[in-house]
Amino acid sequence: MTDIVSLESLYKTYDGGVTALDGVTATFPAGSFTAVMGPSGSGKSTLLQCAAGLDRPTGGRVFIDGAELTATSDTAMTKFRRTRVGFVFQDYNLLPALTVEQNVVLPLRLAGRRADRLRVREILDRLGLGDxxxxxxERLSGGQRQRVAIARALVAEPAVIFADEPTGALDLRSAREVLTLLRSIVHEHGRTVVMVTHDPVAAAYADSVLFLADGRLAGSLRAPTADAVAERLAHLGDRVGVAA
Incomplete structure (x- = not known):
């Protein structure tokens, strides 16, 4: 199975000597759904930002779809993100003055690409937003806004979709709908999704879970259940002195 994302010995140190990532090596295969978890301060959000090209690691290399992201200039990295990487965030990041359709095609416009209106409408229809x-x-529910964000992530045919706490602002029903949608994007359409979450129930929708503690890999879990994830997190919390 081809690895869509490869991280090689990633380090990230911030001013003041705080080490957020300490030599992380990991791969994310094509057509997989991976949750990244860990206690607060474990480095999971930093991992996502470096893997997605939103931040540059202090050391190590990032490959997406065979291209070394860390070897490019900031300008080239930005262009690459617009064409090969999709993002879904907790707060949706939709522009309030733009319609649903305009928000979805925005990444294509920023990349200087022509939007295929039929395909955009097909995606929105598939996500229950055709009307x-x-x-x-502002006229949509939280779950509907997150589905718009997912449509926006899909429209550019990205190699990978990074989701940062995508259900953190949603009620239980909407969260379940969004997670089911992400899983179907992977299993029915062959996409690759990497999701940071603090919620064991959300992680149970993934194919596997990658655990971080103190900026280092602290194990993984395949075919996760919410109970198994919660138990593993509790031990990670004990290890780093943070309650799960």
């Missing part, structure tokens, strides 16, 4: 193309985000 909301002209609506502004």
């Amino acid at each position: 909301r193309l002209g609506e502004l985000p």
